[in-house]
Amino acid sequence: MRAITNKISKATSTPKGKIIFFGIVIGLLAISAGALVYWSFYRKQIVRTKLEDAVRKKSKGLYQVHYDKLAMDEVAGDLVVTNFSIQYDPAKYKAMQEAGSTPPALLKIHIPSIIVSGVKTPRALLNKEIVGKNLQIINPVIDIIYTYAGRDSARNVPTKEVYEEILGDLNLIKIDSLLISNASITTRDIKTGEIKVELKHTSVQLQDVMVDSTAWADTTRLFFSKQADIRASGISWKSREKPYLFGLDSVHLNSTSKQVRIGGFHIDPLLAEDAFIRSLPRQEDRFDFSIKGITISNMDFPALFNEEIFADSIKVETASFKIYRDLGYKSGIRGPVKIFPHQSLLKIPVPFRLKKLVLANTFIEYKERAVISRQAGKVQFYQTNAVITNLTNRQDAAAVNNTLTVDIRTRFLNKAPLRVIWKFYLFNPDGRFDITGNLGAMDATQVNALTVPMAPARIENGRINALSFNLAGNSSNMTGDVKLLYKDLKVSLLQKDEETRKLEKKKLASFAANIAIKNSNPSGKKDEVRTAHVNFKRDKHRSIFHLSWKSLYTGIKESAGIKNK
Numbered sequence: 001m002r003a004i005t006n007k008i009s010k011a012t013s014t015p016k017g018k019i020i021f022f023g024i025v026i027g028l029l030a031i032s033a034g035a036l037v038y039w040s041f042y043r044k045q046i047v048r049t050k051l052e053d054a055v056r057k058k059s060k061g062l063y064q065v066h067y068d069k070l071a072m073d074e075v076a077g078d079l080v081v082t083n084f085s086i087q088y089d090p091a092k093y094k095a096m097q098e099a100g101s102t103p104p105a106l107l108k109i110h111i112p113s114i115i116v117s118g119v120k121t122p123r124a125l126l127n128k129e130i131v132g133k134n135l136q137i138i139n140p141v142i143d144i145i146y147t148y149a150g151r152d153s154a155r156n157v158p159t160k161e162v163y164e165e166i167l168g169d170l171n172l173i174k175i176d177s178l179l180i181s182n183a184s185i186t187t188r189d190i191k192t193g194e195i196k197v198e199l200k201h202t203s204v205q206l207q208d209v210m211v212d213s214t215a216w217a218d219t220t221r222l223f224f225s226k227q228a229d230i231r232a233s234g235i236s237w238k239s240r241e242k243p244y245l246f247g248l249d250s251v252h253l254n255s256t257s258k259q260v261r262i263g264g265f266h267i268d269p270l271l272a273e274d275a276f277i278r279s280l281p282r283q284e285d286r287f288d289f290s291i292k293g294i295t296i297s298n299m300d301f302p303a304l305f306n307e308e309i310f311a312d313s314i315k316v317e318t319a320s321f322k323i324y325r326d327l328g329y330k331s332g333i334r335g336p337v338k339i340f341p342h343q344s345l346l347k348i349p350v351p352f353r354l355k356k357l358v359l360a361n362t363f364i365e366y367k368e369r370a371v372i373s374r375q376a377g378k379v380q381f382y383q384t385n386a387v388i389t390n391l392t393n394r395q396d397a398a399a400v401n402n403t404l405t406v407d408i409r410t411r412f413l414n415k416a417p418l419r420v421i422w423k424f425y426l427f428n429p430d431g432r433f434d435i436t437g438n439l440g441a442m443d444a445t446q447v448n449a450l451t452v453p454m455a456p457a458r459i460e461n462g463r464i465n466a467l468s469f470n471l472a473g474n475s476s477n478m479t480g481d482v483k484l485l486y487k488d489l490k491v492s493l494l495q496k497d498e499e500t501r502k503l504e505k506k507k508l509a510s511f512a513a514n515i516a517i518k519n520s521n522p523s524g525k526k527d528e529v530r531t532a533h534v535n536f537k538r539d540k541h542r543s544i545f546h547l548s549w550k551s552l553y554t555g556i557k558e559s560a561g562i563k564n565k
Helices: 001-013 015-041 051-056 088-096 119-128 159-167 274-276 341-347 396-399 442-455 507-516 544-559
Strands: 063-066 069-073 078-088 105-117 130-139 141-146 172-189 195-211 225-238 245-254 261-269 286-297 309-326 352-369 376-392 403-412 416-426 434-441 455-473 477-496 503-505 533-536
Touching: 069 172, 245 341, 245 376, 274 286, 341 416, 352 442, 376 396, 376 442, 442 455, 442 477, 455 544, 533 544
Parallel strands: 130 172, 141 172, 309 352
Antiparallel strands: 063 078, 069 078, 078 105, 105 130, 105 141, 172 195, 195 225, 225 245, 245 261, 261 286, 286 309, 352 376, 376 403, 403 416, 416 434, 434 455, 455 477, 477 503, 477 533
């Protein structure tokens, strides 16, 4: 048992490994029912307690099996078991702790009803083969308790060794249909009892299940079956470090169609904006994400359950991404050096390759509370549609094409069309990426939602005719060209009144600013268009979006005639 639990620890060292672990548990449930049939048909040779003794011996006394009733029809090959349970022995667990052989996880399993039908009794007696028609496991409750002990290393699931453990002394287990209905699966911390991951109302239907010396190597099988259909009404887990709850709604995996459908994925902050920010040791972003209508097509399921993610496409029907930051909170405390998104992909321990990710009807908001005004400005993008291609962390795939492209079409502040294309160069040692973009025409006063709280400044008049930019970034800086075409621009600089706490116009400073600012670009019909040449040094403790926005903002100010200090 120690060997198996150590391998389970290896398999559960990653999020995908936990999925595999759940799969193994489901398989063991099915085999436990099969073992009941096997031992029961040897009724002349084995007493009722033989199964319990076998499980106790196999687990070196750690686990005990109990059930209330076992009803059998030997002629029809039917078996019904009620209130089947597997419990670990606390005394034995304590002894294993003292001996330095603590298992990485403990199991508590309760199954109100197990129904087996159509078992061929002679084959069980003569050939050590369990062959049956149907196996139903109804309303199982599975509690996986992590002890965080044991050895931990390789991620690969020991498929062959698992099949050998399942078979035991049998030569074959074959079932036409296996149905696990309304399962509840939780994982928890043994010290705190806190639930880490919870799967609700989970159902598994497997067709043509076969466990023998050849089935483990059959790449067309998933969970030892030819067809697998898995559903869960919800999966949720909490962040270890920050007050977030992650969740998946209405998950459906089908091996025949090679599709995964997910009703929604969400990242929910557990505290309101200001309370969340105050709970952090330093200034960081607060995320509030919701993604709905997710379809993953042409999923390689055998690879998935070997902790590899290969699929053709992911399509999202609608999404919302909200980010909040308070620039006045612990601004002097520096966080870790930030790496870029395409560099983060390469650090994911699970190999993956996705040809295309399509986001439709998406809302994006970056909300920032300023230091001076203490007001929050919102950069908002409406009706966003994005196509992301060549998502991978595999060097062999990047050797063929090392460019990850993000093509975004959106409406800036819901006022003007904006198109932005990001190009990330995978495995580039300097984190190279490029951005090009074009913004359509809009009334300049519509930008006051940003400039008043953030600058603080108010645009009194003006027209933005177009904005274009072509920027190149890396781990050190961002360079490129920014061109803002506008007309009749007039601004007022603001300051906070100490008594009213409201933003008031600084008349003299505003007058000076309007003298310095060139009110149009180009200034006249015959004048050349001013283009800003940007060279912005990166703050390595801030994100790629901070670098990109500050570089663009620097270029916009230079285009307007404002010299950057």
